[in-house]
Amino acid sequence: MLPRWVKVGVVAAVVLAAVGYWAKPYADDWWLARQACGGAMPDEAVDKLIPGDQHLASEYEYVSKELGTYSCALSYGSRKAGRGACSCVPRRRGA
Numbered sequence: 001m002l003p004r005w006v007k008v009g010v011v012a013a014v015v016l017a018a019v020g021y022w023a024k025p026y027a028d029d030w031w032l033a034r035q036a037c038g039g040a041m042p043d044e045a046v047d048k049l050i051p052g053d054q055h056l057a058s059e060y061e062y063v064s065k066e067l068g069t070y071s072c073a074l075s076y077g078s079r080k081a082g083r084g085a086c087s088c089v090p091r092r093r094g095a
Contacts, residue, residue, distance in 0.1 A: 025055045032056040037072040050076050 033046045036059040050056065054076040061072040 029056045
């Protein structure tokens with residue numbers, strides 16, 4: 001018979017693995033939203049632009065100092081092929 005601490009440890013590991021598996025898409029959403037647009041995109045904007053049953057798939061950022069342009073985007077849907085996108089184009093400072 002296994003000691004009680006081994007049983008408790010196995011159950012705790014299984015519970016933590018299940019919670020981690022369930023929480024990973026939401027943690028990825030949080031991380032991608034923080035990375036997009038240099039962290040300038042507010043949570044409320046991300047919540048309104050992304051459909052409720054979708055998760056973020058990727059972020060894109062482009063800076064051209066020569067042209068003075070900046071753009072960024074978040075895509076949602078499948079991680080392999082984003083099905084939609086929302087964009088944020090912040091104002092330039094000190095134009």
